Amino acid sequence: MDMINRGGVSRNEAVSQLYAQTEKIVFATLSRMGLGRMDIEETTNDALIICIDNICSGKYRQDASLGTYIVGIAKKCALNVLRKNKRKSQLDTPGEEEEMALSPEDLLLTRERNQDLRAALDELGSPCNELLLLWANDYSYREILDIMDYANENSAKVQKFKCLKRLISIINSQQGLLDVE
Numbered sequence: 188m189d190m191i192n193r194g195g196v197s198r199n200e201a202v203s204q205l206y207a208q209t210e211k212i213v214f215a216t217l218s219r220m221g222l223g224r225m226d227i228e229e230t231t232n233d234a235l236i237i238c239i240d241n242i243c244s245g246k247y248r249q250d251a252s253l254g255t256y257i258v259g260i261a262k263k264c265a266l267n268v269l270r271k272n273k274r275k276s277q278l279d280t281p282g283e284e285e286e287m288a289l290s291p292e293d294l295l296l297t298r299e300r301n302q303d304l305r306a307a308l309d310e311l312g313s314p315c316n317e318l319l320l321l322w323a324n325d326y327s328y329r330e331i332l333d334i335m336d337y338a339n340e341n342s343a344k345v346q347k348f349k350c351l352k353r354l355i356s357i358i359n360s361q362q363g364l365l366d367v368e
Contacts, residue, residue: 206235209254213261219333220265230268234261262334266317273324307357315350322347 213234217227238257241247247256308316314335321331328340328347337343 202235202239205238205253205257206231209257212254213258216258216333217261217265219330220262220269222265222268226265226268226272230261230264233264237264263317266320269324270320303358303361307354307361310357311350311354315346315353318343318347318350319354 210231213231214227217230222230234257237260238247238253241260247253251259308319311319318331318335321334326334328343331337331343331347332340335343337346
């Protein structure tokens, strides 16, 4: 880390070593998450850049090994790529709304419900948000435990249940606020 903080040639050497040490594990992790080769390469580079920036800015606290830290960053970057790809594929393919030719009122209600759900997911927070996203995208509990570092599949199931319960509670409280107005 001292070499990274020094900058210049030292930083370049340290980054090259770090990349060589973590490339295989990051590639394997991102492959399991379902990313293609191009996305894996871009995500790996993004994760490395974020890691270097965090080291230089003092955000890296050395709670975990540098390799584990990079894998964690890569997973978060990969989830963003998966979200972006899902949104893009949804835009490319006609949705049920288009097929059923919804009325303007129904379309407005659907948009409002989607906004409410997005707000509830934002309020839910990062770990639950990521877990529910993976579950909604038909990832197996085995894949979820690998991605999110749970101890076993049962832990992932229990956490998913708790997250869903919290999400439902948030949605119910939002609807209570909406009903008052």
